Every structure is written in structure tokens, then in C-alpha cells.
Amino acid sequence: MREKHTRSMVMTDRINSRYRRIFLAALLALTAGAFSGSYVKKLFVSRKVKKGALPGRKAMFFKSGI
Amino acid sequence: MGKKSKKFVLCDLCEEQCDLGDSEYGDCGVMLNEGGELAGIGIAPDKKVKCELCPKECELANLERGTCGVRYNAGGELRTLVYGKACALHIDPMEKKPMFHFLPGTPIFSVAAPGCNLSCKFCQNWQISQKNPEELINTDAPPQFIVDSALKEGCRSIAYTYTEPVIFYEYAYETAKLASENGLRNVMVTAGYINEKPLRELCRFIDGANVDIKAFDDRFYREICDGSLAPVLRALEVMNEEKVLIEITNLILPGLNDDMAKISKMSRWIAETLGEETPMHFSRFSPEYQMLNLPPTPTETLETAARVAKDAGLKHVYVGNMRSPEFETTYCPACGAVLIERSGFRIVSNNLQNGTCHKCGKSIHGVWS
Numbered sequence: 411m412r413e414k415h416t417r418s419m420v421m422t423d424r425i426n427s428r429y430r431r432i433f434l435a436a437l438l439a440l441t442a443g444a445f446s447g448s449y450v451k452k453l454f455v456s457r458k459v460k461k462g463a464l465p466g467r468k469a470m471f472f473k474s475g476i
Numbered sequence: 477m478g479k480k481s482k483k484f485v486l487c488d489l490c491e492e493q494c495d496l497g498d499s500e501y502g503d504c505g506v507m508l509n510e511g512g513e514l515a516g517i518g519i520a521p522d523k524k525v526k527c528e529l530c531p532k533e534c535e536l537a538n539l540e541r542g543t544c545g546v547r548y549n550a551g552g553e554l555r556t557l558v559y560g561k562a563c564a565l566h567i568d569p570m571e572k573k574p575m576f577h578f579l580p581g582t583p584i585f586s587v588a589a590p591g592c593n594l595s596c597k598f599c600q601n602w603q604i605s606q607k608n609p610e611e612l613i614n615t616d617a618p619p620q621f622i623v624d625s626a627l628k629e630g631c632r633s634i635a636y637t638y639t640e641p642v643i644f645y646e647y648a649y650e651t652a653k654l655a656s657e658n659g660l661r662n663v664m665v666t667a668g669y670i671n672e673k674p675l676r677e678l679c680r681f682i683d684g685a686n687v688d689i690k691a692f693d694d695r696f697y698r699e700i701c702d703g704s705l706a707p708v709l710r711a712l713e714v715m716n717e718e719k720v721l722i723e724i725t726n727l728i729l730p731g732l733n734d735d736m737a738k739i740s741k742m743s744r745w746i747a748e749t750l751g752e753e754t755p756m757h758f759s760r761f762s763p764e765y766q767m768l769n770l771p772p773t774p775t776e777t778l779e780t781a782a783r784v785a786k787d788a789g790l791k792h793v794y795v796g797n798m799r800s801p802e803f804e805t806t807y808c809p810a811c812g813a814v815l816i817e818r819s820g821f822r823i824v825s826n827n828l829q830n831g832t833c834h835k836c837g838k839s840i841h842g843v844w845s
Contacts, residue, residue: 464506464516464550465490465557470646471674472554473526476535 485509489539489548490557491610514539516551523552530593530642530670531707543702544643545608546591558589558644562617563604567629569821573665574796575723576806577755577842578684579633580816581823584663585626588638589647590614594667596690596701597766598729605639606765619651623658633683637665645674652681661843668711669703675711679718684843686723686757687712691733692742700732709745716750721843723755725796728773728781730761739781743788752789753809753841758782760797779803792841808833808840815840 483498487507494502496509507516515521521538527547534542536549546558566586570579590612592605599605604612617625626634634655636648641664652662661683668687670678687708690697694705715722724746728734746754758781761773778795782803785793791809799820806816813835817824827834831844 464555465492465504466548466550466555467559467646469527469529469547469554469556470649471528471671473528474523474552474554476524476526 483509483512485512485514487514488608488610491614493610521551523549525549525552525554527554528671529645529674531704532593532669533671541608542593543595544591544593544640546589546643556644556646557609558591558614559647560616560618561589561609561614561647562587562622563590563609563612563614564588564638565615565617565622565625567631568635570633571818571821571823573635573637573663573686573723574725574757574759574794575663575684575686576757576794576816576818577723577792577840577844578663578721579661579843579845580826582633583629583631584633584635585622585629585631586635586637587617587622587651588636589644590639591643592640592667593643593669594640594701594703598700598727598761598770599765600727600762601638602765619647619654622651623654623660626655626660627658631660633661633663635663635665637663640669641666642668642670645678649678649681652678656681667701667703668708668715670707670711672710672714675714676718679715679720682715682718682720684721684723685715686725687715688725688727689742690727692738692745693733693735696733709749712750721841722750723757724750725757725759726781727759727761728777729767730770730773730777732770734773734777734781736780736784740784740788743785743790747789751841753791755792755794755841756785756790757794757796758785760795762797775800806840808836808838810838811836 485496487494487496487502489507492503496502498509501508507514525536527534527542532543536542538549538551541548547554547556567583568586570582570584588604590604590607590609595606622634641648655662662681663684664682665686689708690701697703697705758778760778763770775798778798779800782793782795792806795803804818805814808815811833813833815828815833816826828844832839
């Protein structure tokens with residue numbers, strides 16, 4: 411006799427499928443994160459505003475406001 | 477400054493080379509992409525700056541760099557990108573600078589930061605002098621590190637060399653000051669293309685300088701080096717007034733600055749203005765950078781130039797980048813005795829006695845101890 415496909419079984423299939431997707435997405439995100447650590451760092455770190463952190467150092471011998 | 481795409485802007489102000497998306501800040505946290513334009517927090521876009529370090533006196537718009545590529549206008553404030561950024565660190569023999577009348581046979585701690593305010597087509601160090609700082613791998617080497625390293629390695633002096641110390645002025649100035657306080661001597665190897673005021677200030681801590689006279693010809697300076705002769709001659713006069721021991725180098729390029737009449741004129745000027753005991757070095761050119769079409773200088777040309785300079789009144793004339801026992805040796809200008817015999821960068825014998833000739837006792841121009 412052919413097994414009856416019950417509602418609960420369908421749900422189980424769906425849940426399994428969702429977990430699989432979540433697991434794969436997390437794995438993908440972790441892999442991408444590992445390879446783009448510098449970018450992630452840049453994304454968060456670079457947006458912090460550090461006043462007076464202009465590249466370089468104040469030079470000598472110049473005239474301003476000409 | 478800042479190459480524009482539709483939304484992204486590449487900030488090339490420092491080594492980080494941040495590619496900034498719309499409204500994104502660079503790693504410095506100051507520069508940002510403001511609608512496709514590079515901008516900075518607290519940077520007033522309309523304030524111009526005039527750099528007064530060298531005779532080019534670049535007038536810079538906001539975020540624009542000078543011709544040296546290392547000094548830029550940050551909203552009305554001039555900033556240097558090479559302070560404490562060494563692109564070359566090395567211990568050399570003093571004779572390599574070349575300084576033949578300055579602590580002979582001693583090692584000298586040598587430091588360079590990227591860039592130059594001239595752009596000589598024959599530059600022998602173009603790989604570091606004709607680049608912007610972000611194009612090179614630089615070491616963080618603040619003044620204290622340089623001085624500590626020189627002392628640790630047993631060097632008695634520090635050289636600001638390889639590129640152009642004029643444009644890493646603040647770095648050289650503070651290192652030289654610290655070195656002087658620690659009993660070290662300072663030597664500058666330069667093209668002398670600098671304004672009088674900053675030069676006098678720097679000379680307070682400089683003991684010796686090897687200055688390039690590229691040619692005794694303003695046209696050569698303009699066409700080959702993007703500079704001019706007069707400021708170099710003025711810088712030499714200033715250094716002489718400030719009691720810096722000066723040695724002159726002239727790199728001879730075949731067909732371009734090997735006119736013996738001009739070499740004679742230059743030698744007479746040196747003898748009359750700086751003194752006839754000013755050491756003079758004629759260097760042999762080897763094809764480099766944008767002058768690969770020229771052959772190396774014939775050795776006979778250099779020896780002829782050396783004889784011309786002697787005839788013009790100079791007492792200590794040498795040739796470099798080639799071997800010549802006659803013109804590698806220091807002789808007493810009074811009695812002709814051999815004082816220092818050299819073989820390349822090596823001292824074979826040193827007969828000086830407390831800076832005087834061992835035979836006639838004449839005091840010899842130089843820094844000997």
C-alpha cells in the first residue's frame with residue numbers, strides 16, 4: 411500500500427529544506443566574510459570619524475589663504 | 477586628486493588608497509566621497525596654500541599636491557605625506573655619498589623618503605625619487621628609530637640621501653636635531669633646490685652636504701631637470717655662510733653637459749665663492765630612467781674634466797663611478813704628499829695627522845674627527 415503523504419510530513423520536509431538553506435547561507439556568509447575581512451573591517455572601522463586624523467603631518471614653510 | 481567614477485572616488489592622499497563609495501569615509505575617517513567629489517571633514521575647499529619650501533613655490537588648491545608629490549593642501553594647511561616614512565634605509569661607507577673630506581672610512585646611516593622636487597631625466601634613483609609615496613613600500617621609521625638604529629649600528633653620522641631631503645624636510649629636520657643631541661653628525665646629499673629661509677633653519681643641524689650641480693647652465697636645468705640654476709648657487713652660498721662642509725658633485729652626461737668651457741667656469745665659480753679647497757667630484761653617467769639613449773660617459777671625459785677643474789683653481793678634484801687612482805686620492809695642496817689613498821669606497825691608507833698633512837703640517841679642509 412502506498413504511503414500516505416500526511417500534512418506533518420510535508421511540514422518536516424519544508425523545515426528541513428529551510429534549515430538547509432539557512433545552513434548554506436550561513437556557510438556562504440562565513441566563507442565570504444573570511445575572504446573579505448579587510449572589506450568588512452573597512453566597512454565598520456572607516457565609518458568612525460576620527461577628528462584631526464588627516465593623512466600626513468603638518469608641514470613647515472607655507473602661506474595659507476592666498 | 478581623486479579619480480572620479482560615477483559614484484566611487486579613489487582617494488590617493490595616502491598609502492591606504494581607499495576606494496570610496498557614495499558618502500563613504502576613508503580609513504583616515506576624514507576624507508569622504510561627497511557626491512562623487514573627494515572632500516574632507518573640516519576641510520575648507522576654497523583655501524589655497526603656497527608652499528614656500530623650494531623655489532617652485534607651488535600654489536595649491538584644496539587637496540592638490542605640489543610637484544614633489546608629497547606635500548598637499550588640506551583645507552588651508554600644508555601637510556607632508558612622508559614624515560617618518562622611509563623608502564630606503566642602509567648603512568653605507570661615507571665615500572659612497574660621496575664625501576671624501578668628512579670622517580673618511582666611517583659607516584654612515586642613510587635614510588630616504590619618497591619623492592623629489594626636480595625630475596631629472598637621467599635620475600639614477602628614479603625608482604624611489606620619481607614616485608609618489610603610495611606607490612612604494614615604506615617603513616615606519618620615526619626620527620627616534622633612525623637615531624637609535626644609527627647608534628646601535630656604530631655609525632657616527634646620518635645621511636639624508638638617495639632621493640631629495642629637501643622635500644622630506646620635516647622628517648630630516650627633526651631627525652637631524654635629535655641626532656645632534658645624541659652626538660651624531662648629519663650629512664645631506666641634495667640638489668640644493670631649496671629656499672633660503674628653510675635652508676638656514678636646517679643648516680643649524682647639518683654638518684656636511686654633498687650638493688649636485690647638474691650643469692653650469694640654466695637651460696640644462698630647465699630642459700632636463702625642470703628646475704633652474706640660480707637657486708642652487710644661492711643655496712651653496714647659504715650653506716657656506718652657515719659653515720656646512722660642502723662637497724660638490726657633477727654628473728657628466730655625454731653631449732649634454734660635458735662642455736669643458738662650462739666646467740671650467742663652474743670650477744672657477746666654486747673656487748671663488750666657496751673656496752679653492754672645496755672638494756669636487758665628477759661622476760660617470762650610466763644610462764638610466766629617460767636617458768637610456770645615451771652611452772655611459774667615456775672615462776677620458778671625466779679625467780679631462782678633473783684636469784680642467786684643477787687648472788681652474790680647485791685643489792681637491794675626484795672622479796666617481798669609475799676607477800682612477802690619480803683622482804681617487806687626496807693630495808696635500810701645499811706639498812703634494814699623498815694624504816688619503818682610496819680604492820673605490822675603501823680607504824687604503826690615511827696619513828692625515830689631526831686633519832693636517834703628515835709632511836708639511838698644512839691644515840686640510842674637512843671634518844676629520
